[in-house]
Amino acid sequence: MIGAKPTVSTTTATATTTRGRSAARTPHVRPTAWEPRPARGPAPATIPTEPTSQKETAVAIEVRNLSKRYGTFQAVKDVSFEVPAGQLVALLGPSGSGKSTILRMIAGLETADTGSVVLTGEDATKIPVQERGVGFVFQHYALFRHMTVRDNIAFGLKVRKVPKADVKARVDELLELVQLTGYSRRLPSQLSGGQRQRVALARALAPRPKVLLLDEPFGALDAKVRDELRAWLRKLHDEVHVTSLFVTHDQREAFEVSDQLVVLNEGRVQQVGTPQELYERPNSPFVAQFLGQVNILPLRTIAPHAAAPSTSPGDPLLQAGADAAADAQIYVRPHDLEIHRERNGRPAWRAVVNRVTHLGGAARLDLTVDDAMAIQLELPSERLAMLNLRAGDAVYVVPRVANIFDPKSRTFLPVGGGTDAAL
Numbered sequence: 001m002i003g004a005k006p007t008v009s010t011t012t013a014t015a016t017t018t019r020g021r022s023a024a025r026t027p028h029v030r031p032t033a034w035e036p037r038p039a040r041g042p043a044p045a046t047i048p049t050e051p052t053s054q055k056e057t058a059v060a061i062e063v064r065n066l067s068k069r070y071g072t073f074q075a076v077k078d079v080s081f082e083v084p085a086g087q088l089v090a091l092l093g094p095s096g097s098g099k100s101t102i103l104r105m106i107a108g109l110e111t112a113d114t115g116s117v118v119l120t121g122e123d124a125t126k127i128p129v130q131e132r133g134v135g136f137v138f139q140h141y142a143l144f145r146h147m148t149v150r151d152n153i154a155f156g157l158k159v160r161k162v163p164k165a166d167v168k169a170r171v172d173e174l175l176e177l178v179q180l181t182g183y184s185r186r187l188p189s190q191l192s193g194g195q196r197q198r199v200a201l202a203r204a205l206a207p208r209p210k211v212l213l214l215d216e217p218f219g220a221l222d223a224k225v226r227d228e229l230r231a232w233l234r235k236l237h238d239e240v241h242v243t244s245l246f247v248t249h250d251q252r253e254a255f256e257v258s259d260q261l262v263v264l265n266e267g268r269v270q271q272v273g274t275p276q277e278l279y280e281r282p283n284s285p286f287v288a289q290f291l292g293q294v295n296i297l298p299l300r301t302i303a304p305h306a307a308a309p310s311t312s313p314g315d316p317l318l319q320a321g322a323d324a325a326a327d328a329q330i331y332v333r334p335h336d337l338e339i340h341r342e343r344n345g346r347p348a349w350r351a352v353v354n355r356v357t358h359l360g361g362a363a364r365l366d367l368t369v370d371d372a373m374a375i376q377l378e379l380p381s382e383r384l385a386m387l388n389l390r391a392g393d394a395v396y397v398v399p400r401v402a403n404i405f406d407p408k409s410r411t412f413l414p415v416g417g418g419t420d421a422a423l
């Protein structure tokens with residue numbers, strides 16, 4: 001595993017795919033190391049990509065040192081990142097972290113105090129919103145209520161005085177793309193929420209924007225429709241490849257939909273990378289905790305047990321622990337914990353099962369370590385059946401993969417996960 005660095009602007013990343021989507025789209029890919037450019041200000045956090053052609057290597061959105069203040073409140077603080085052409089990237093962060101403000105500055109709907117926005121190589125900072133070539137989809141449908149679906153989609157083309165026949169052809173194409181061909185004469189009030197958002201997306205795509213910006217596009221929909229639209233958006237993106245920046249505060253949504261994530265907190269970029277990279281190698285406690293459930297335990301709690309008989313002296317957890325500060329902590333995901341009825345000679349936490357929750361094919365165990373610390377562990381149902389575990393049982397718990405956080409240097413040291421470093 002590669003050590004996560006404390007700030008994104010120093011991240012040197014090699015390309016990876018999370019779900020093979022990019023690889024499927026671009027079959028002859030070779031990972032490319034990112035090199036910092038000669039700077040105009042600090043180097044931006046770069047999202048690794050997998051170029052196959054000139055178009056694929058291009059950066060579609062370049063945000064450089066953007067800052068924005070509302071009165072005395074600094075909403076966006078020196079934010080820099082790049083979005084490679086053709087990718088779908090999520091701006092992910094808690095409420096109030098500055099996501100919408102950044103998106104609106106990229107669109108030109110908000111003026112930045114400092115910094116610049118470059119769209120497909122052109123400095124767009126001073127270009128008015130309607131000339132930026134940006135498509136925008138908001139959380140609330142923002143369709144024209146008195147216009148039919150067809151007229152809503154055609155709106156941007158008519159404003160640009162596109163010939164009638166071309167407008168018709170483009171709208172027909174988009175209606176098919178968003179699977180609403182039979183709905184063209186309806187008014188927005190005669191559509192479901194999900195259908196309205198698909199119309200909004202078609203309307204944004206109609207003038208063939210350079211980039212598509214989506215601000216919590218599914219935020220107002222119920223969970224089931226949201227799930228369907230996520231899958232649909234991803235599929236659509238794989239068909240049209242328009243570079244898209246997608247705001248969400250929902251970690252699951254960002255993981256399901258995007259090629260890369262830009263994680264924000266309190267107006268600053270925290271980390272940039274593929275969902276898998278950030279999940280496995282967070283560069284800060286914030287990112288580790290924001291991207292899913294994680295158990296945090298003092299490293300020292302594992303040490304007394306490590307001295308038990310037949311502990312393997314070369315154990316990577318012990319070696320890592322020996323180098324870390326006394327107050328170092330282990331960050332371990334619930335599914336990265338192994339559970340045993342007997343100590344097997346490796347360092348382990350002694351724990352008691354408090355509760356077993358069945359989750360279909362998997363189960364979650366609530367445990368107490370050393371009579372004091374509550375943790376959660378996930379395991380396949382077959383393993384649970386094999387161990388025949390019940391509340392009250394004494395067990396041993398071992399991290400398979402973990403990150404050790406050293407509070408002094410504020411860095412993470414990954415342990416385990418490799419073939420020669422398994423715990």
Ligand SMILES: Nc1ncnc2c1ncn2[C@@H]1O[C@H](COP(=O)(O)OP(=O)(O)OP(=O)(O)O)[C@@H](O)[C@H]1O
Nearest residue numbers: 070073075093094095096097098099100101102249
């Ligand atoms: N027009 C404004 N005037 C004053 N403060 C604002 C304005 N717009 C945004 N803010 C503040 O700036 C901060 C960032 O807001 P922003 O909407 O960008 O966050 P966000 O991450 O998109 O949040 P959410 O997920 O809740 O939409 C918030 O604290 C917000 O209250």
